[in-house]
Each structure stands twice: as structure tokens, then as C-alpha cells.
Amino acid sequence: MKMSERSKRLAGTIEEVISPIIQKFTDPDEVGFITVTAVEVSGDLGVCDIFLRSINGPKKFLTPIKRVQKKISYELTQKVPTRRAIILRFKPDNSVNNLDVLS
Numbered sequence: 001m002k003m004s005e006r007s008k009r010l011a012g013t014i015e016e017v018i019s020p021i022i023q024k025f026t027d028p029d030e031v032g033f034i035t036v037t038a039v040e041v042s043g044d045l046g047v048c049d050i051f052l053r054s055i056n057g058p059k060k061f062l063t064p065i066k067r068v069q070k071k072i073s074y075e076l077t078q079k080v081p082t083r084r085a086i087i088l089r090f091k092p093d094n095s096v097n098n099l100d101v102l103s
Helices: 005-025 062-067 069-079
Strands: 033-041 047-055 087-092
Touching: 005 033, 005 047, 005 069, 062 069, 062 087, 069 087
Parallel strands: 047 087
Antiparallel strands: 033 047
């Protein structure tokens, strides 16, 4: 996703506040230890891709997060006010799954 300066600033702000919000609405037994690896915001500031990694969690750790997506979105708008609602898309971060090859 191509990001403008405004979308980079918004992505940085979202990256700072989203992790505690996700932890507030999810159970560690369901999702494991969640880390936010990257946040990308579209140029029109309407869509936000949040890349997550789960440590010691199930393979389908995104399912419980998607169940509470509306609550997460509402809480995010309370902490990061924008002119319009941002569509959140949670995606798994698979960038380091091949680290076993390097060791």
C-alpha cells in the first residue's frame, strides 16, 4: 500500500495505541502473545492494515480478534480521533516464518 506522509504519521500513532486495545478485548489463551509488527494506512486514510504475529498462540489467532473488531475500532477512534471511521484489516505477519532456514 502506498503511504503518504499523513498516512505514515497516522500509522505510527495507531501502532503505538493498538496493542493495548487488542489485549483489552482478547484472551491470551485464545490468541497467545500478540505483537503488532507493522501498520499501513491507505493514502485516503480510510483503510488500515494491521500486521500481527502470535507467539505461543494457535494458527488461527486472528479469528478471536476479528470477532471483537468493532470494539477495537470503536476504542481506537476514542484514542485517535479522525474525521471518518477507519476500516481495520487484521493480517498475519508471515515475514519471519522462514527464520528456521537461517539457523
